Amino acid sequence: MNSEFVQKWQSQVKKGTLAFILLNILKDNEFYGYELMEQVRKFTTIEIAEGTLYPLMNRLKKEGLVTSKWVEQESGIPRKYYQLTETGVATLIEMRVYWQNLETSIQKLIK
Numbered sequence: 001m002n003s004e005f006v007q008k009w010q011s012q013v014k015k016g017t018l019a020f021i022l023l024n025i026l027k028d029n030e031f032y033g034y035e036l037m038e039q040v041r042k043f044t045t046i047e048i049a050e051g052t053l054y055p056l057m058n059r060l061k062k063e064g065l066v067t068s069k070w071v072e073q074e075s076g077i078p079r080k081y082y083q084l085t086e087t088g089v090a091t092l093i094e095m096r097v098y099w100q101n102l103e104t105s106i107q108k109l110i111k
Contacts, residue, residue: 018040018056019056021040021044021046022057022060023060023065023066023084023092023095024092025039025040025043026066026083027084027089029083030081030082032080032081032082033053033057033079033080037049037050057082061082064087065084066083066084066085068080068081068082
């Protein structure tokens with residue numbers, strides 16, 4: 001068994017699917033960064049750090065898939081909330097179709 005190979009492969013799968021996961025999380029609600037990390041942990045086995053999340057959110061924002069806004073808090077520290085744009089919703093639909101086709105193909109292979 002080559003566990004080093006598997007670990008590298010798992011890292012690549014994580015990197016390749018994280019945007020898809022985040023867009024799915026944002027499909028129904030807006031969240032701020034820490035809440036997004038909690039949602040990823042809630043629905044997946046992926047541990048995501050701030051150093052991974054925020055650059056990715058900036059990239060999604062640059063691509064026009066999400067918007068962000070600062071919201072003042074009673075505690076005095078504003079939070080940046082993210083939500084999907086119309087382009088983000090359309091992109092997510094396209095990504096889901098691809099994912100479902102890929103999943104079907106993989107299921108045929110591993111049976």
